[in-house]
Amino acid sequence: MIDHAGNAAAFNRDKSFAEWHNETLWHVRHKRDMARNGVVDWELLREKASAIKEHTLANLHDYLLEFEKNALRNGWVIHWASGSDLHNRIILDILSEENINEVVKSKSMLTEECGLNVFLEKRGIRIIDTDLGERIVQLAETPPSHIVLPAIHMKKKEIGELFHKHLHSAPGSEDPEYLTRVARENLRIHLKNAKAAISGVNFGLADSGAIVVCTNEGNADMGIHHADIYIASMGIEKLIPGKTELPVFLELLARSATGQPITAYTSHLIKPPPGKTYHIILVDNGRADILSGNKYGEVLKCIRCGACINTCPVYRRSGGYSYGFTIPGPIGSVLAPLKNMKKYHALPFASTLCGSCSDVCPVKIDLHEILFKLRYDAVDAGSLSMAKRLMLFILDQVLYRKSLYSILGFFGTRLLKYLPSFMVYHRFNGWGKSRDFPGIPDQSFKKWYKEEIKRG
Amino acid sequence: MSRDRIRVGLFIPCYIDQFYPQVGKAVYRFLKKLNLDLEYPMDQTCCGQPLANSGMRKESEKYAVKFWKLFSGFDYVVCPSASCVLHVREHFPDLPEDGMEGSFRGKTLEFVEFIHDILRLEKIEASFPHKVALIHGCHGLRGLRLESSSELNVSYFSKNMELLRQVRGIRMVTYDREDECCGFGGSFSVFEETVSVRMGLDKLKSLTACGAEYVTGNDMSCLMHLEGLSHRQHLGLKFIHIAEILNGAV
Numbered sequence: 001m002i003d004h005a006g007n008a009a010a011f012n013r014d015k016s017f018a019e020w021h022n023e024t025l026w027h028v029r030h031k032r033d034m035a036r037n038g039v040v041d042w043e044l045l046r047e048k049a050s051a052i053k054e055h056t057l058a059n060l061h062d063y064l065l066e067f068e069k070n071a072l073r074n075g076w077v078i079h080w081a082s083g084s085d086l087h088n089r090i091i092l093d094i095l096s097e098e099n100i101n102e103v104v105k106s107k108s109m110l111t112e113e114c115g116l117n118v119f120l121e122k123r124g125i126r127i128i129d130t131d132l133g134e135r136i137v138q139l140a141e142t143p144p145s146h147i148v149l150p151a152i153h154m155k156k157k158e159i160g161e162l163f164h165k166h167l168h169s170a171p172g173s174e175d176p177e178y179l180t181r182v183a184r185e186n187l188r189i190h191l192k193n194a195k196a197a198i199s200g201v202n203f204g205l206a207d208s209g210a211i212v213v214c215t216n217e218g219n220a221d222m223g224i225h226h227a228d229i230y231i232a233s234m235g236i237e238k239l240i241p242g243k244t245e246l247p248v249f250l251e252l253l254a255r256s257a258t259g260q261p262i263t264a265y266t267s268h269l270i271k272p273p274p275g276k277t278y279h280i281i282l283v284d285n286g287r288a289d290i291l292s293g294n295k296y297g298e299v300l301k302c303i304r305c306g307a308c309i310n311t312c313p314v315y316r317r318s319g320g321y322s323y324g325f326t327i328p329g330p331i332g333s334v335l336a337p338l339k340n341m342k343k344y345h346a347l348p349f350a351s352t353l354c355g356s357c358s359d360v361c362p363v364k365i366d367l368h369e370i371l372f373k374l375r376y377d378a379v380d381a382g383s384l385s386m387a388k389r390l391m392l393f394i395l396d397q398v399l400y401r402k403s404l405y406s407i408l409g410f411f412g413t414r415l416l417k418y419l420p421s422f423m424v425y426h427r428f429n430g431w432g433k434s435r436d437f438p439g440i441p442d443q444s445f446k447k448w449y450k451e452e453i454k455r456g
Numbered sequence: 457m458s459r460d461r462i463r464v465g466l467f468i469p470c471y472i473d474q475f476y477p478q479v480g481k482a483v484y485r486f487l488k489k490l491n492l493d494l495e496y497p498m499d500q501t502c503c504g505q506p507l508a509n510s511g512m513r514k515e516s517e518k519y520a521v522k523f524w525k526l527f528s529g530f531d532y533v534v535c536p537s538a539s540c541v542l543h544v545r546e547h548f549p550d551l552p553e554d555g556m557e558g559s560f561r562g563k564t565l566e567f568v569e570f571i572h573d574i575l576r577l578e579k580i581e582a583s584f585p586h587k588v589a590l591i592h593g594c595h596g597l598r599g600l601r602l603e604s605s606s607e608l609n610v611s612y613f614s615k616n617m618e619l620l621r622q623v624r625g626i627r628m629v630t631y632d633r634e635d636e637c638c639g640f641g642g643s644f645s646v647f648e649e650t651v652s653v654r655m656g657l658d659k660l661k662s663l664t665a666c667g668a669e670y671v672t673g674n675d676m677s678c679l680m681h682l683e684g685l686s687h688r689q690h691l692g693l694k695f696i697h698i699a700e701i702l703n704g705a706v
Contacts, residue, residue, distance in 0.1 A: 033606065043609050349647060353644075354598070372547070396515045400522075430645070431645065441475065448477055
């Protein structure tokens with residue numbers, strides 16, 4: 001079970017780092033605002049993007065078949081994977097058949113979701129993450145803490161030590177430019193010798209049987225172009241009808257993610273060049289269940305830009321790892337309990353329901369509303385602790401019954417006034433640890449109103 | 457319809473009743489001056505939001521039934537808390553077996569919303585010669601859309617500011633990250649204490665830096681959280697509900 005509040009408290013023990021984390025991610029949100037200001041029709045684009053995704057999801061069956069048909073015609077090899085195990089096995093089979101023991105990969109949250117790295121390493125296949133942030137967390141043997149900025153939780157010093165250990169950079173160096181060059185030189189060797197490359201997919205175009213991959217470092221392209229075998233891992237929700245709809249999303253994606261007008265590379269992979277083999281693995285892994293559940297299907301509109309994560313005041317002050325799930329922040333707090341309520345029931349409560357996530361979302365997922373509804377589901381599933389249930393039971397008794405409410409209200413507030421402060425403010429009191437209680441008025445509004453009516 | 461024919465039911469949230477009766481009084485007096493047919497049903501307690509937000513669907517539904525019974529006869533229900541109003545409007549269940557199908561939801565309005573949208577008051581008679589910072593409670597901001605939020609690419613608007621600007625002598629001050637959440641969040645403030653407090657202290661940092669004497673807003677609950685932190689830190693900031701300012705409190 002994930003204890004978000006406990007993890008958040010641990011994160012905040014290093015106060016200066018917690019502050020830095022908050023400021024840095026807020027800066028990304030600010031850059032997003034600046035980029036958005038340049039698009040007059042921003043709100044209209046969000047409407048459109050949302051409608052296109054809704055339409056595609058409502059007709060997903062047909063679009064998937066259309067995509068498959070057109071991709072086959074283009075010469076892709078198509079695989080279907082119902083779950084993460086099958087996804088990983090398909091990749092293992094492709095690599096084993098060609099006796100490949102090292103594969104380069106460019107950022108894919110889906111392969112993170114499927115645990116591909118561990119799966120392949122266990123079977124003797126070396127997998128090299130080629131995006132800088134991903135490479136850093138891979139060397140550190142930790143998962144990414146953010147879906148767009150995977151190593152945002154690490155300091156320069158730590159990265160310098162890590163690179164010194166693994167990539168033989170100069171000891172004690174923390175210069176980002178130097179460290180990037182070291183990583184780049186090392187990655188070039190892997191990229192040039194790559195026999196196989198794996199990447200994620202940003203958009204699948206049903207009408208063209210092609211995929212679009214958006215990156216900033218260009219390593220996906222370098223890997224794909226050097227390798228003889230390319231494998232694209234694609235969640236079935238990544239589909240859109242086609243070329244006509246694509247620009248709507250390209251306008252929104254990078255601006256929402258990092259505040260750039262567009263990613264440095266927007267690669268359209270249409271058909272394999274002669275002599276090369278291109279695979280697409282279409283992965284369900286719980287998506288169809290979410291869609292057919294009819295309740296939260298809209299979460300599948302997500303284009304993984306991370307804007308909801310950057311804007312979330314709770315994420316910025318608790319860090320990506322506090323969620324204990326591949327994807328942090330509001331979107332992670334929605335996806336995780338849909339996957340496993342028992343383990344992740346605390347996440348829908350790791351929000352003030354401030355609604356910033358829903359307003360920032362480029363495809364208009366009503367994230368905070370879903371978080372609210374998931375709280376109902378969490379309680380229905382019996383995941384509330386005894387202590388919390390008892391507290392809420394008492395609260396319910398007091399708030400509902402007028403007489404009890406008046407009596408307890410009266411005595412409670414009086415009690416608060418005269419109890420010695422050590423009894424009111426102790427470590428079990430979540431409110432009073434850092435906050436004072438409000439001053440106690442002489443009479444409640446109700447009492448005043450009664451007298452006011454008498455006075456006429 | 458002339459104003460004395462408009463039947464208004466006053467809903468004063470539980471914590472305002474107990475801790476901040478002066479807010480209820482300000483609303484009552486303000487509306488009374490306008491000759492509305494005003495009534496405060498004595499049997500009211502709470503809207504049930506604290507339970508609903510904690511995931512207690514079943515327990516929270518009976519509050520909706522009670523609310524409906526007490527308030528269905530009014531033309532409007534007015535409440536000085538954006539958060540409670542949002543709960544009534546968006547999270548009250550439809551319970552047809554109790555004759556409750558939700559048309560009354562739209563008639564439940566937050567105080568500023570009511571005087572701005574329904575009464576369309578053109579002149580506020582009040583004086584408040586102080587430096588004031590407005591906090592934008594999330595449920596009023598992004599829920600009821602009392603103001604434009606910074607995430608959206610829409611023209612600026614603020615029903616709060618339209619009213620506050622008319623108050624004599626008031627000097628409104630702006631500050632950093634104005635519409636970031638203050639961290640209250642109901643039971644979040646207790647169950648996620650660390651982050652809640654961190655958010656509140658960050659908000660107070662901006663509020664003290666902008667030189668405000670008073671902090672105001674549509675939700676006393678956000679103000680209560682900030683007041684509690686500020687008091688503990690001896691920051692000297694004063695907290696006041698927007699209804700108190702509009703009613704002419706000095």
